[in-house]
Amino acid sequence: MNNSVKTALIIGGGMAGMEAASKIGSAGYNAILLEKEDHLGGIMKQLYGSFPRWDNPQELVGQKVKIVEENPNVTVKINTTVKSVQKKDESFLVELSSNEQVEIDAVVLATGFGFFDTSEYGEYGHGSFDNVYTALEFEGKLKEMESWDKKDLPQVVAFFKCVGSRDRSKGYPYCSKICCMFTAKEAGLMKDINPDAKCFVFYMDYRAAGKEYEEFVRSVIEDKHVRYVRGRPAKVLPENGKLMIRAEDTLMGVPVEVAADMIVLANAMIPSEATKELAQLFGAKTDQYGFIDYIPGHPTQTGDRVFFAGGCGFPVESLGAQYQGAAAAADVIALLNQD
Ligand SMILES: Cc1cc2nc3c(=O)[nH]c(=O)nc-3n(C[C@H](O)[C@H](O)[C@H](O)COP(=O)(O)OP(=O)(O)OC[C@H]3O[C@@H](n4cnc5c(N)ncnc54)[C@H](O)[C@@H]3O)c2cc1C
Ligand code: SF4
Structure with missing residues (x-):
């Protein structure tokens, strides 16, 4: 100096x-x-x-x-x-x-930034059920999975977006801006590690405004075959070793049930x-x-x-x-x- x-x-x-x-x-x-x-x-x-x-x-x-x-x-x-x-x-x-x-x-x-406390969404089970992770925790899990035996890899993984963000009742009415992108990325990486896995992204909207962003999400949907379901899951319940998700597909107007092995929450970014x-x-x-x-x-x-x-x-x-x-x-x- x-x-x-x-x-x-x-x-x-x-x-x-x-x-x-x-x-x-x-x-x-x-x-x-x-x-x-x-x-x-x-x-x-x-x-x-x-x-x-x-x-x-x-x-x-x-x-x-x-x-x-x-x-x-x-x-x-x-x-x-x-x-x-x-x-x-x-x-x-x-x-x-x-x-x-x-x-x-x-x-x-x-x-x-800091992170929204997921316990405010107790119905999603983070911290109380096994295999429910925040998006940041899941990045570490992906690294661990690299060395897992194929038979131990999750077969069904569900991603929930807008957890805490855009939710006036929780005090964070804004969009956290980057979680649509990192959710698409994490689902795509999961498919790279286990191409046989079924990945579902539950969303209210998807926002991909940025250079190469729309193309990125499209490639995750079209090339990596990640399924986007429009609807907010109401609740998660452990059933027979699975995490049972009940939601409504608001585009199709039909109820959806997914029995997942893992759930990933894109919790809001806060100060x-x-x-x-x-x-x-x-x-x-x-x-x-x-x-x-x-x-x-x-x-x-x-x-x-x-x-x-x-x-x-x-x-x-x-x-x-x-x-x-x-x-x-x-x-x-x-x-x-x-x-
Ligand atoms: C799950 C997830 C996935 C993401 N994926 C991507 C991606 O694929 N691509 C992408 O472009 N972006 C991604 N991001 C966003 C990316 O992480 C941020 O853009 C980036 O981290 C912002 O950098 P920053 O320096 O502002 O903050 P940070 O990376 O958070 O760095 C802040 C630093 O300040 C330190 N610090 C905090 N308080 C103090 C203190 N009081 N005194 C001293 N040091 C302190 C912290 O320890 C930290 O090292 C992702 C974010 C998340 C949460
Ligand atoms: S998941 Fe998408 S729409 Fe929801 S808060 Fe994050 S960036 Fe905004």
Whole structure:
């Protein structure tokens, strides 16, 4: 770290934070990248496959980590969070959980999103029945299944979309934006591992607005033979070793029963508690849910010398998180150039 140049603190070492830190470092400023876990990569590091190009997420994360680690102006601090913040005129004094104190000239919040608590949908049995997973848990399961005996692989897997999202009664009336895509991906990956498996996706709508997105979902339906059923399952009940799903196919107007071996819930993405706490410490603006909000006319800025990128602002796919990280870095660099 060069003490004669300005310093930015980037909180969160996922795709957004890594992008911001490496760009700020490349502009010649000090970038301190804080990560609470013992590794960089965020959620992408936990994924088995990725939309919209079936890239290997471990490779995507690995490339980004390499860029960060090779940048001499970026200091990575893993297992570290923020303890307290004191605002000075044009800077902040930040105490870290490692008990170090750093003086910084700008901050980028990049802490990602949190997840809706599935116990609010007790009727789907997550946490009480075996073999009901959240979409993120299922990514780990797919990895495990690679080494399973063929006879042990699930034969029928059902995916439920919009679990918590678009549900006013649960307090999250918005669409979480990326779950249509990762549900299609997970169903497609399941078919790759076990081409004999029957995969059903229960949906209310499907939203695939993005470059190559519609084609991606179409290929999962047409080439991988995943069946989309329009309707919201009412309830799941364990019966004879299976998970019995009852729903109505609202397009056909007929009741549907599926006896599944596994169920995967696309639970809503919501603001994390850590994001809300950091927003308070740095005086960042938040919206009615607790996501970081922008200052009108300044899409990456949320407070005085406070910027943000990625899922802490709203659910976003990996590429979008990186674009936002780069945009936040550009604004931080412009600010530090002016100082
Ligand atoms: C099930 C699932 C499947 C997905 N599949 C895909 C896909 O196939 N393709 C795709 O493009 N996108 C996919 N996504 C979306 C992708 O995960 C996000 O776009 C990406 O993770 C956003 O990056 P981020 O940096 O904003 O947040 P994150 O990846 O969540 O990173 C945030 C980082 O901040 C750290 N952090 C949090 N709080 C603190 C704190 N207080 N102090 C220090 N560090 C902190 C976290 O530990 C984490 O490392 C998927 C998401 C889910 C949930
Ligand atoms: S992205 Fe799709 S699954 Fe997710 S909330 Fe929106 S419509 Fe539902």
